Amino acid sequence: MDSNAFAFVILIVIAVLAFASLLRRLPSLSGKRGESRIARKLGRLEKDYYTVLNDLLISTPTGTSQVDHVVLSRSGIHVIETKNYRGWIHGSEGAEQWTQSIYRTKNRFPNPVKQNWAHVRALKRVLSELGDIPVYPIVVFAGSAELKNVNSKSPVVYGSDLLQTIRKNQEFSLSPDQVRKIEEKLLQSNMKDRFSRKAHIDQIRTRQHQSRQRERELICPRCGGRLVSRSGKFGSFYGCNNYPRCRYTFR
Numbered sequence: 001m002d003s004n005a006f007a008f009v010i011l012i013v014i015a016v017l018a019f020a021s022l023l024r025r026l027p028s029l030s031g032k033r034g035e036s037r038i039a040r041k042l043g044r045l046e047k048d049y050y051t052v053l054n055d056l057l058i059s060t061p062t063g064t065s066q067v068d069h070v071v072l073s074r075s076g077i078h079v080i081e082t083k084n085y086r087g088w089i090h091g092s093e094g095a096e097q098w099t100q101s102i103y104r105t106k107n108r109f110p111n112p113v114k115q116n117w118a119h120v121r122a123l124k125r126v127l128s129e130l131g132d133i134p135v136y137p138i139v140v141f142a143g144s145a146e147l148k149n150v151n152s153k154s155p156v157v158y159g160s161d162l163l164q165t166i167r168k169n170q171e172f173s174l175s176p177d178q179v180r181k182i183e184e185k186l187l188q189s190n191m192k193d194r195f196s197r198k199a200h201i202d203q204i205r206t207r208q209h210q211s212r213q214r215e216r217e218l219i220c221p222r223c224g225g226r227l228v229s230r231s232g233k234f235g236s237f238y239g240c241n242n243y244p245r246c247r248y249t250f251r
């Protein structure tokens with residue numbers, strides 16, 4: 001092989017490796033993989049009792065809410081948020097952020113239990129005319145993550161425990177007719193088309209941008225209160241003057 005061909009082969013190998021590592025780093029892609037794994041698992045639920053709806057995009061007064069999976073049964077609605085993570089997971093239901101540790105590296109990510117509460121609120125709003133429907137929020141870790149120190153009243157489970165967590169709810173609170181109406185309403189409310197999905201992503205970006213801008217103006221992005229300088233155990237930070245009603249902080 002002449003040196004040109006050799007250099008070419010090396011170049012191809014580097015390009016392939018770079019592309020593979022890029023794919024692994026893209027959280028949206030690995031998130032999608034976790035979601036489809038969980039969707040396949042949910043497909044094993046008994047069809048006579050359970051209706052599974054994956055990847056719903058629901059409109060809310062302030063924008064949209066993306067719900068990974070909904071499992072509908074006569075017991076109520078299971079609202080499932082999927083996380084595809086590895087490493088050790090620490091977090092409590094009240095915290096803003098949870099921690100993933102991989103050896104000595106720690107990454108923070110938004111508290112998935114709280115994220116799921118927002119999805120529950122969006123679904124309840126859509127279904128408000130249909131009466132009081134029992135709702136069971138579940139967070140499922142689909143990757144190789146180990147739940148080390150997780151405190152939450154609503155279930156936070158491994159993929160392998162998901163089906164039994166759903167099947168544990170045995171009580172019939174809804175009539176078959178109610179279940180059918182809920183399904184109909186959810187399908188009507190799902191903004192499936194690509195345009196609204198793109199708008200959803202744009203909206204998240206705009207909102208993040210607006211939050212940064214409001215922080216600069218010392219206005220609380222969450223409640224419109226004033227952000228005031230405070231000092232804490234780990235140094236000074238800005239917090240909302242409506243604390244403890246609003247716990248917004250930034251550094």
Ligand SMILES: [Zn+2]
Nearest residue numbers: 220223240246
């Ligand atoms: Zn506030």
